[in-house]
Amino acid sequence: MFKFLWRKLRLAHLRKKNPLPRMYRELSPDLEVNLTAIRRELGASPDLIIRRITVGSAPATTGALLYIDGLIDQQIVHRDIISPLLNGEKGRKGQDSKGLLEYLVRQVLSVGAVKKEPKFEPVVQALLEGKTVLFLDGQAEALLLATEGWEKRAINEPDAERIILGPHEGFTENIRINTALLRRKITNPGLHFEEMKLGRRTRTTVAIAYLKGIVNEKLVAEVRSRLKRVNIDLVLDANYLNEFISDAPFSIFPTVGFTERPDVTAAKLLEGRVAIFVDGTPVVSTVPVLLVESFQSPDDYNFPYYYATFIRWFRYISFVLAVLAPALFVALGSYHQELIPTPLLITIKSATEGTPFPLVVEMVMMGAVFEIIREAGVRLARPVGQTISIVGALVVGEAAVTAGLVGAPTIIVIAITAIATFVVPDLLGPGIILRLFFTILAGVFGAYGILIGLLFILLHLTSLRSFGVPYLSPLVPLSPGDLKDVLIRAPIWAMRTRPRLIGWSQPERQPFGFGSSGTEEGEEGEAEDGG
Amino acid sequence: MDQGRISAGQLTLLVMSFTIGSWIVLPTGLQSGQNIWLIILFGLGGGMFFACLGLLLYRRFPGKNLFEIHELVFGPVIGKFFSLLYLWFFLQTGGGTLGVFVTMLKSTVFTATPDLALLVPWVIIVIYGCRRGIEVIARSNQPLILATVGLILISILLVLNIFEADNLLPFLDKPFSRIAWDALGVAVFPFGQGVIFMMILPRVNRQQKVAGAVFGGLIGAGLVLMIIQSLAVGVLGKVAEVLVFPTYEFYRIIDIAQVLTRLELIPLLNFLTMGFIKIMLCLYALAFGTAQLFNLRTYRPLAIPIGVLLLVVARRIFPSVSEHMRYFEEVQPYYGLFFCLVLPLITLGTALLRGRARREMAP
Amino acid sequence: MIVLMILIFLLLFLWEAPGLMAQEYWRELAVFTILLIVGLVLSLLLLTGVKLPYIESFWLNLFEKIV
Amino acid sequence: MADDRRKNRIFRGSLGLLLLSLVLSGGCWDRRELETLAVVTGMGLNYAAQGDGYEVAFQIVRAAQLQSASGGAGGGGELKPVWILRSTGPTVFEAVRNATFQSSRRLFLSHNQVLIISEAVAKGGLLPALEFFVRDHEPRNTQWLLLTPDEPVEILDAAAGLERVSALAIVDLMKQYQLTSKIKPVYLADYIKTRIEKTTANTLPIIRIYETAGKKELLLDGTAILKEDRLVGFLDHKETRGLLWVLGEVRGGVITVDLPGGGKATFEIFDAIPKVKVEFKEGRVQVKIEIKERAGLGAQTTYADLSTPEQFKKLENLQTKAIEDEIRAALAKAKAYKADIFGFGEYLYKHDHRTWQRLQKEWERYFVDAQVEIKIEAMVEELGLVTRPATYRELRK
Structure with missing residues (x-):
């Protein structure tokens, strides 16, 4: 307890000692002062390009264009900024420096988004985000020109969520492209994005997306407030935030959903959920x-x-x-042999005769070996990974059996389990943990142990909530209407209501059946359902 | 205290699970053999009567649980004494279920495992569930009771080829007094033990549905018990009378094409899950009631020590199954009647006598 | 064994007590502690082989004496 | 605050793990690894040769031997697929435990399939010997009970035709009883269930050994009658089926009749549904047995054309008579032994327990005195794949 208090105190102290970077300092009218300040802030980074220019001729104003190489689109900068500034301004005379900025924005620069900024900190931030900054001597304001453009990955299918039929596009690392992908799916003015910067040092763009009119406003407010509370140094992936905003941070079950697919995200939004986009990762969280x-x-x-x-x-x-x-195999094999049909028992017995370890140990051991092989296969380059799997699975398994270290049935069970694990990729982590948990329980108490584990998991799951919605719904508490997408996948035309606990503010998707689809509601319903 | 709310449907299912409880494998009144279904029917009637009594009392003090009613009717001192009596009853009910549970496991599957090793993990999850509140208990009950009822319905199909309806004959070959006594035993246990729900009724979100929910649960449980015991007697015949766990035994005989065989895990599963809910409810009522007795703000911390007490009681509840059976044969009907008939009647009578004034005083 | 038992009860106490103290739930803490001690005493009695009466046998005997 | 709560949870989590490990550390009391088990598939019960008590024989499979059934390995190294063990003790339970003096592995009785009982035990009262199998949690109630006039050990040790384990062979023999319906297989559960009824007598199938070509083989041979738990007599195959007709357990089998003009015809029984009614009238027990039987012509040893409707009538009558014959034979035997193997008394108890209360004390007398009326309705429904023997027949004019 005391140790904990002491640590907390120390953290607070550290926070005082290192205040956040100087915020909201005003820009100076002097160009050189500004440039020096920027140089000092960014250090002697070679990718900071300072291009000095002179604008106008009669009273020629000196100025400087600043951008970070690699973050901007060269073409935009050359064609739309430098060349109009240098060429178009030769004839201009008598322009006083006061109105010069306004004039440049209105008549010279041909870039899209332009913003005037009097403060220092946002300028640096803009520079780091790939904007081009224009300083003019004598102006205490800078122009931020949208010239972002960098090398990005093409839109392709996410590896983790492959499908056979349907759209083969996935989100990329760029939040703008991602929001655009979503807009392409939902052409509806109700699709709102709210952006904020999270991560004290990384200043990562995070966007909340929801469909106004369908989403429950309280949910949006809850998401907003939870995100606001996040006080974190860096945000590199959606999971950095998920672990902060999840309802049950200690649970092994994910209480924040994630996907890399625009179609899934769209479907979830249409059920009344909220999506959280994080810049720099293709993973989108949904709650x-x-x-x-x-x-x-x-x-x-x-x-x-x-x-x-x-x-x-x-x-x-x-x-x-x-x-x-x-777990079941362990329980049957070392506790409840009377439950195995006799011929099967004799077969299994003959295969395990002479193995030195108890079944639990065999099972945990081989399970661990399998996890090692899997991890190695994932981390290594693909061709090598495949070799590993083959060597691991075939050679190790076969050798272990022939050497009489483990019984062949163990290998079979592990192999089946291994394959079955991958059928539900979302629950890969929980699956592995639970498997170990149940195997050990079965090793200690047999079927009784498994039952204890099951009851424990049941209690745990029923007490879990994700943003106020019971995690096990619609199964527990039972809402029979929602089973249409749980026990079965009802025909799309029969799924006329959104999940009751999530989309209750606008429950109806479409009229039942094949009826005419002229209405707004009907068109919304055409997006396929992901949740 | 606990802010959780449950729905009327969940209450029905809870009543079902609680009533099925441990009775499903260790039934009393099997001495009446083939007339077991009749006994359950009569017992159900008796149970409904007790429930009526409780609900009448509850209607007089809506939104109050049993202990609050006691204090309102008798004042704090005598009221607390009455509550204490019920705490003892809950303790014995929960401990008894736990005791039966251990006996069952020890004489069927885990013969070498010490009692404590079986009890401790079980009590741990019971405490875990209890601390999560009535809402979680009610919710986790849903899949469990569904599984139980489903398995029992499937069992009907499984025993079709070995079930002999003849075994349910002759009808009423024992003197009626004998049957009435057995029926009383069944009315008191398991149906009468539902008095524990007097602690939970205020947690239901739609109060006007409470009575229907309780009766529905009792009837449902009665049906389930009737089905399973009739199956057991129909399959085993008179042997059911000499077996300790007839329901368990009849599943062991099922053999369909050598594939569906050795199904004794089904009754074990039913019993364990239903007993789990029953013990959890007992512990909840105990912890909640104790907290109320001492005017505490939360019952949660009490779950642990009372869980330990349950464990101790479970180990000292009966020395052997035969003693347990004898207790149920001879004492339990009176003992149970005291708690589900006499005490509620006294409370109701006093409440009626003290009448209006009291009722107006009650907020 | 006795030491182990006491240790377990101490653990149970440690499990619950800090949270209660932090919230200043003194009454709760008192009831909790008393009940825990009762549990400990009973467990120790069981452990040391003191013959506590069986509850149902107790009622049976009582009943037989009355009738 | 939230931080505090999380911290608290981590603290509690670690405590919980500590407690859990305490619980788990002592675990595994009931664990028994497959390798350490000796799976018993058959057991034999006999009285001990000396002294008072039982001799129990075990048939234990050697799983590895059973699986590596690739012949040709030959040589002296190959062990037999089963291992026979005998032990004695004052009770069956103790005898079972005494077997651990000889067996390095724990005897596992849950998979025991057959219980072979010697005649001596059956004569001396069977239930005391079977008691253990019902009471203990390991043996199942679905073991087949068989009686043998030989030593039970020999049955367990005998070669079993195509199978390598005689107990498993016996299981299969029992399962295909409906091909003849001339044996009455009995589960342990059945035995107990009949035993607990007051008036019904038990039956057990008989298995014995015969030698052919110098090898000992198994043979099912009739049925034993046990009255009040003790062996009193036997039924042969025909009488056994007589019993099964009444009990409704004829599910197949063949029935052969002599044709009036010489030669024989064999019918295949499809099914038979009996209806039994027991009443007490005029101081006598009156039993009415009605059986509806369906059969098909399976073989004939004459050249006659049996496929005409008139012939069918005759065949049906012949069958009726044959069936009645079988039932009468069984009945006569039962009455001779004064053993109610049909369960007439039980029927009376279930449908008229007041009368039964009066009769049950002297049920033996009433049973012997019972008047049995048999009504059989036999139907020949099928001919097989030919209409008549392949002989030349003049065209009808």
Whole structure:
């Protein structure tokens, strides 16, 4: 306790000693002062380009263009800023320096977004964001010219969320492109973005997106206030924020959803959820999130409903298998042999005869080996990774069995589990943890242990909430109307209401059935459902 | 205290789980053999009567739980004494369920494991659930009772080929007094133990639906118990009378094409999950009631020590199953009647006698 | 074994007490502590093999004496 | 505040882990690894040769041997797939435990499939010997009970035709009883269930050994009758089926009749539904048995054309008579042993328990005295794949 208090005090002290960078200092009318200040702020960075120019001729005003190389679009700067400034201004005379800035903005510069800025700090920030800054001597204001342009990744399909049918585009690292991708999906004035800068040092752009009219305003306010409370040094990925704003930071279950797909995001917004975009990452968080969402794939909505239902059930089964198969095998194999049918028992027994370790140890050991192989396969370059998997899976497994270290059934169970784990990628982490948890419990108490684990997880899940929505809904508490997208994937025309607990402010999506789709509501309903 | 709210539907399911509780594998009154369904029916009637009594009392003091009612009716001192009696009753109910639970596990699956090793993890999750409040208990109950009822319905299909309706005959071959006594036993336990819900009724969000929810739950539980015990007797015949756990045993006989066989985990699962809810509710009522007794602001910290007490009680509840059976045969009907008939009647009578003035005083 | 038991109860106390103290729930703390001590005493009695009466047997005997 | 709460939770979490590890550290009491088990598939019960008590024989599978069934490995190294063990003790339970003196592995009884009982035990009262199997949690109630006039050990040790483990072979023998319906398989649960009824007598199938080509093989041979837990007599195959007709357990099998003009015909039974009614009238127990049976012509040893409707009538009558014969034979045996194997008393109890209360003390007498009326409705429904034997027939004019 005391140690904790002491640490807290020290942190507060440190905060006082290192105040944040000088904010809101005014710019000076003197060009050289400004330039020096900027140089001092950014250090002797070679990528800071200072291009001195002279504007006008009669009273020629000296000025300087500043930008950071690599963050700007060279073409824009040359064509739309430098050349009009240098060429178009030769004939101009008698322009007093007071009106010069205004004049330049209105008649000379042909870039889009231009902003006058009298303060120092925003100027530096703008420079770092890829804007070009124009200082004129004698002006205590700078012009911020939107010239952002840098090398960016093309829009391609996210690796983590592959689908067979449907749109193959994913978000990129650029927040502007991402918001644009979303706008392309939802052409509706109700789509609002709210931007803020988070990360004391990285000043990362974070945007909240929601559909006005469908979203519950309280939810937006809650998201806003939780984001405002985030006091963090750096934001590199959506998860940096997720861990701050999640309802249950200690739970292994994700209470903030994430996706890399614009179509999924659009569908979630249309159900009344809020999305959080973070600049610099293709991952978009959506809240509130439910457990069942992890089992839904965009493909479910791109395939016929009967097939989608069928596949979804396989996903449920796979997850249960991935979590429980080793535990059940351990429980049956070392506690409840009477529950195995006799012929199967004899087969398993003959395969495990002479193995030196208890089944739990075998299972945990082989599970660990598998995790190592998987991790190595992910980290290494792709061709090498594949080799690793083959060597790992085949050679190690085969050798372990022939050497009599582990029984062949163990390898089979681990292999099935391993594959089943990947069917529900959203719950990969929880799945692995739960598997270990259940395996150990089964090793100690057999089926009783598994039951204890299940009850514990059930209690935990029922007490979880994600932004006020019970995590297990619509299963617990049961809302039968919402099971249309949980137990089955109902035909799209039959999914006429949004999830009750999330989209209750505007429950109806579309009239039931194939009716004429002239109305606004009907068109909204066409976006496929992701949640 | 607990701000959680549950819906009437959740209350129904809670009443069902609580009533099914441990009775599902260790039924009393199986001495009446094939007439078990009749006994459950009569018992259900008795249970409904007790519930009526409780609900009448509750209607007089809406929004108040049993302990608050006691204090309103008898004043703080005698009221607290009455509440203390009920605390003991809850403790014995919870401890008894826990005791049966350990006996069951020890005589079927975990013969070598010491009692404590089985009890401690169980009590830990019960405490965990209890501290999360009634809302979480009610919610986690939903899938459990659904699973139980589902499994029992599936069992009907599973035993179709070995079920002999003849085994439910003859009808009423025992003297009626015997059947009435057994029915009284069933009315008191498990149906009468529902008096514990007097602690939970104020937590329901739509008060006008409370009575329907309680009756619905009792009837549902009665049906489930009737089905499962009739199945057991229909499959086992008179052997059911000599078995300690007839429901468990009849699942062991199921053998469908050598694939669906060795299904004894089903009754164990039903029993454990239902018993889990029952013990959790007992602990909740105990912790909540104790907190109320001492005018505390939160009941949560009490879950741990009372959980420990439950554990101790569970180990000293009965020395053997036969003793337990004898207790249920001879004492429990009177003992239970005291708590689900006599005490509520006294309370109701006093409330009626002291009449208006009291009622107006009650906010 | 006795030491272990006391240790476990101490752990239980440590688990709950700081939170209660922080919120200044003194009454709660008192009731909690008393109940915990009762639990500890009973557990120790059980552990040391003192023959506590079985509850249901107790009622049975009482009942038989009355009738 | 929020920070505080998180901190508190971390503190509690670590305490919780400590507690959990305390609980888990002692774990694994009931664990038994597969490798350490000796899976018993068959057991035999006999009285001990010396002294008072039981001798229990175990058949334990050697799983590895059973799986590596690739022949040709031959040589002396190959062990038999089963290991036979015998032990004695004053009770069956103790005998089972005494087996641990010889077995390095724990005997695991949950997978026991058959219980072979020697005649001596059956004569001396079976339930005391079976008691352990019902009471203990390990053995299941779905073990087959068989009686043998030979030593139970020999049955367990016998070669079992195509199977390598005789117990498993017996299980299969039991399962295909409906091909003949001339054996009455009995589960342990069935035995107990019948035993607890007051008036019904038990039956057990009989298995014995016969030698052919110098090898010992298994043979199912009739049914034993146990009255009040003790062996009193036997039924042969025909009488066994007589019993099964009444109990409604004939699910198949063949029935052969002599044709009037010489030769025989064999029918395949499809199903048979009995309806039994027991009443007490005029001082006698009156039993009415009605059986509806359906069969098809399976084989004939004459050249006659049996496919005409008139012939069918005759065949049906012949069948009726054959079935009645079987039932009468069983009935006669049962009455001779004064053993109510049909459960007439139980029927009376279930449908008229007041009368039964009066009769149950002297049920034996009433049973022997019972008047049984048999009504059989046999139907021949199918011919197989030919209409008549492949003989030349003159065209009808």
